[in-house]
Amino acid sequence: MKRLAVLDPDRCTGCQLCMFACNRRFGGGGLSYSAIMVRSSGGVERGFVVVVCRACPDPPCAKVCPTDALVPRKGGGVMLNPNKCIGCGMCLEACPFRAIQWDEHTNKPIVCVHCGYCVDYCPHGVLGMEEWPK
Amino acid sequence: MSPEVPSRVAYIDLSRRRYEFVERPDLFEEYLGGIGVAVKLLMEECPRNADPLGPENPIIFSVGPFNGLFPVASKTVSVFKSPHTKNFGESHAGGRSSMAIRLAGYGAIVIKGRSETPVYLAIHGDRVYFRDASALWGMSSTITVGRVLRELEPGSGIRTIMRIGLAGERMVSYASVCVDTFRHFGRLGLGAVFGSKKLKAVVISGKKSLKVSDPRAFREVYDEIYNLSIKSSLMKKYYELGTPMNVNPLNSIEALPVMNLKASRSDKASEISGERMARDYLGRRFSCSHCPVSCVHIAALRVPYETEPYFYKTVMISYDYEPTYALGSMLGVFDPDGLLKLLDSVEKYGLDAMSTGVALAWATEALERGLIGKDDVMGLELKFGDYKAYMKAVELLATRRNEFFSDLAEGVEHASSIYGGKEFALAFGGNEMPGYHTGPLAYAGFMTGGRHSHLDSAGYSLDQKFAKEGLPSPEEGAELLFKEEAWRQILTSLVVCLFSRKIYKPELVVKGLKVIGLDFTEDGLMELGKRILRMKNEFKLREGFSPDRLRIPRRITEVKSPNGMIDEDYLKRAVKRFYELVGLPPS
Incomplete structure (x- = not known):
C-alpha cells in the first residue's frame, strides 16, 4: 500500500494548504475536520513542523483504544469505527507524534486515511505518497 | 445545507472588561466583510472628533467571506482613527490573522475603552479572556513578547499573535502592531492606539469549518484559483x-x-x-x-x-x-x-x-x-x-x-x-511616502487614496505604463486611479491579498461568491466598491480632511522621474477630478 509521507519538512513554508485540503474532503472550508497540522517550530524563522500520521505498522493508538474503535489497517495506520468510539481521547496521548486531531463536534478522533488528497495542494513538494512499509 | 458567511461581531470593552457577541448579518449582507464592514463599523463606533488616543477610539478588525475558504484570501483589515494623520486609519496584515479570526467564528472584532493596567486579550473560539500584561509591558523586543505568548497560550498552528513594542507603548504616532512573525499592521499608527488602551497584545485562535452551498462548485472554483496562483x-x-x-x-x-x-x-x-x-x-x-x-x-x-x-x-x-x-x-x-x-x-x-x-x-x-x-x-x-x-x-x-x-x-x-x-x-x-518616484499618478494616489498609500490605487503601476506611451490628461489619470481604488475596496472586503489582484478578476469573484450563496454581478460589485470608497471619504471629510489643503512637498518636483519632472499643476488637477468622481467635491 501507499502512505502519506513528509518528504522534506525543510521545504515547508507554512502555507497550510494541506490542512485546508484535508478538510475539503468533507465539502467545505475551514479546518475542523483536518487530520494534518502544520505549525512553526517556535516562530516561523525556525521553520515548520509537519505533523501527519506515520501509518505505523504496529500503531500504539489502536493498542490503547479501550473499545477497539481504532482498527489497525493492513499495511499500517488505523481506521476509525465511530460507532464504537466513546471519545475517551486515549489515542491522542498514545501517539508520540501527536498526529491524531480531534473533532470537537462529534467528540471523536480524526485520523489520516492516507488518501493523498492533500499532496496535490502542497506547492513545495513537502508531502508525497510512497510505498509502505519500505 | 445553508452556506456560511461571516456575521458575528465581538464587541470588547477594555474599560469594563466586558464583551458581547452580536449577530450582524445586516452589515455583512450589505458590505460583504473586510473594509466595507469595517468602515461602516467605524462610522457607528467612532464619535465625531474622537481623540485617536482616547478610550472612545475603536480598534476594528474584520475579515470577509473568502477568508478560510479560498487560497490567497489571507488578509485581515483593521480600521481606527489614526493618531498619525488624525483621520481615517486603515491597515492590513496577513500571517495567520484572518484564518484565526474567521475560524474562531468572527466576522469582526471591535475593541473599545481603555484598561487601567496593561492587559492582553486571548480569544479562543467563543471565549474572551482579559489577561494581565503588566509583566510584558516595557519589554524591549516585540520578538521576545511573541515568544513568551507562544508558550503561554494554546492554539499552536491555528492562532495569531498581535503585539506592540516600546514604540506602541510610548504612542509613537506610526507605531505598528507586529503580527505573528514579520507581518504587521503598519503605517497609520495602530500600535499607538493599542498603547493608548494599555493593550499589549491580542491572541486569537480557532478551527471552525465553513459550509458551502455547492461543494462540487466550491472545489472547482478553488482549483481554478489555486492553479492560477501556482501554475501561471x-x-x-x-x-x-x-x-x-x-x-x-x-x-x-x-x-x-x-x-x-x-x-x-x-x-x-x-x-x-x-x-x-x-x-x-x-x-x-x-x-x-x-x-x-x-x-x-x-x-x-x-x-x-x-x-x-x-x-x-x-x-x-x-x-x-x-x-x-x-x-x-x-x-x-x-x-x-x-x-x-x-x-x-x-x-x-x-x-x-x-x-x-x-x-x-x-x-x-x-x-x-x-x-x-x-x-x-x-x-x-x-x-x-x-x-x-x-x-x-x-x-x-x-x-x-x-x-x-x-x-x-x-x-x-x-x-x-x-x-x-x-x-x-x-x-x-x-x-510618509512609499518608495515610488514613478511620476504624477503615484503622487496623486498618495494624496487621494484612503490610506495615502501606494496600495490604494497603484498609481506607480500606471506611471510605469505611461512612461513608455506618454501620460494621459490629469483628469483621465484620476479616472483610472478612481476605478482601481473602487475595485480594490471589493478585494479588501473579501479579504484577498492585493498581490493576487490579477487572479481575483471580477468574473472569478462573482463565481466565488456564488459558491457561498451570494448573488452579485460584476457591475453590482463595482458599484459597491464605489460606495465603500465614498463612505471612507465621508469619514475623512467628517474628521476635517480637506483636499484643498493637501500639501505638495517641493522636493518631488525637483528630481527626475520616469515621466520627467513632476508638474504640480497636473497633480492639483488630478486631485480635483478624483474628488469629483468620489462624489464629494472639495469643501
Missing part, C-alpha cells in the same frame, strides 16, 4: 525574489527615492536588490496561512560577537521592498549587513519601517541644513549611509528620548511644522 506566471515575481525584486528596475528607470529623494537612482542600489539579497542572505521563505505563494523572504545574517572570538549568532530578518527603500536607499544605506541590522531594530521596537525611514531621512537633511542642531539629535552624527547612527536614532525615536525625537515620533509633517524644512518633508496627507 501571475505571482512569479512575488515568490522568486520577493518584493525587493523592484529595487533594480525602479533604480534603472530613475524612480527609486535615494537620500531623502535628493536623487532617484544610485549606482549602489544593486547592493540591496532582490537579486543580491537572494544570492547572499536568503535563508528561508514563508507564507501567510492559506497562501501558496510564500512571498515573505527572510535573510539569515551571521553576526560575530565583537568581544569574544569564535562566538556568533545567526539572526533571521525579514526584508521586503518598502522597508528596503525606506531604511536602505532613502537613508543611503547600501550595505546589506547594515540594512538588515537596521530592519531588525525597527522590528524589535515595533515601528512602521516606511515612516521611520522617511522621518530619519528628513532629520538627516534638516541637520545638514542647520534647521536642527547637534543637541537636538543628542550628539548623533546622522549622515546618509551611517546605519550605526540610524540604529541609535531608532531607539531614541521609539522611546521619545528628548523633545526633538518626540516631535519626530509624530511624523515629518508635524516635525517640519516646528523646525521648518517642509519642502523636503516627504509626507502626503500626513503619511
